[in-house]
Amino acid sequence: HPQFARYQEAIHRFLREARAATSINHPNIVDVTDFGILPEGPVYFVMEYLEGESLEDLIEKEGAVELHRALNVANQIALALEAAHAVGVIHRDLKPDNIMLMKKPGRRDLVRMAPDHSWITEREESYDFVKVLDFGIAKVLIQDELMAETVQGAVFGTPEYMSPEAARGEDVDHRADVYSLGVILFDMLCGRPPFEASQSSDVLNMHINQPPPSPREFAPHREITEAAEKVILRAMQKDANKRYQTMADFRRDVENSYGTVSYRRHGSGVPGIAPVGREARKR
Secondary structure, eight states, rough: GGGHHHHHHHHHHHHHHHHHHHHHOOOOOEEEEEEEOTTTOOEEEEEOOOOOHHHHHHHHHHHHOOHHHHHHHHHHHHHHHHHHHHHHOOSSSOOGGEEEEEEOOOOOOEEOOOTTSOEEEEEOOOOEEEOOOSSSSSHHHHHHHHHHOOTTTOOSSSSGGGGHHHHHTTOOOOOHHHHHHHHHHHHHHHHOOOOSSSSHHHHHHHHHHSSOOOOOOOHHTTTOOOHHHHHHHHHTOGGGGSSSSSSHHHHHHHHHOOOOOOEOOOOOOOOOOOOOOOOOOOO
16 A cells, blocks of 8 residues: 555565565465565555455354364465475464465265264265465555554564563564464364453453463364463473474374374375365454
């Protein structure tokens, strides 16, 4: 928007973010094909066109997501972030509204546990292919919409999905994305994020001071395996040093978190994840 073009630092940071996004080149990250500055002054970027729905819309429309589907989505988000972190790019505003889901034809077996504990195998009709959007761009725009110059200690992002260090206005590293992904997985399995309040400041305070609730106690009627709960609670540790230190570590535990429904590649003998590669609320 023209009001942002008044700030040269905003333009420089916007273009740096655009270059960083194009450098990742991962199938689970939206493709930025072009960017620059128009003769009239506005800064622009061009992204691929995606047909699908956001994860936010899915949760608002259908509520909690089935365990196997949520883990599949989380696994792909982690793959995208793993690639981003490898080139030094931190998302910083990870939330369901920045996750696009596109339906793709099924390619695996879906293995379900029958009441007698035997396994029933059927062909997967379709699956969610994930695209992660808006790497760092929201932070740049929010900062310069509110302030004409960079201010240390400012808070950026969406409160419900923000890490404690981001909520305190501190510098963040890639482990802030780990925390946000843990919140998103909680949101998918429970149908709402772990911390909600009428005031954003109250939500930030909860992220800083309150331990995350147990997903299995929060939504006892949902299938949430003990392993899946452990993934969420470790990702949401207040101390970044106690979280998963890499997305690869996060993904390894996700692969062992399935319950009565899991995936199997054709020709594979063991059920398990195959590598991939609310209530209504208003934001």
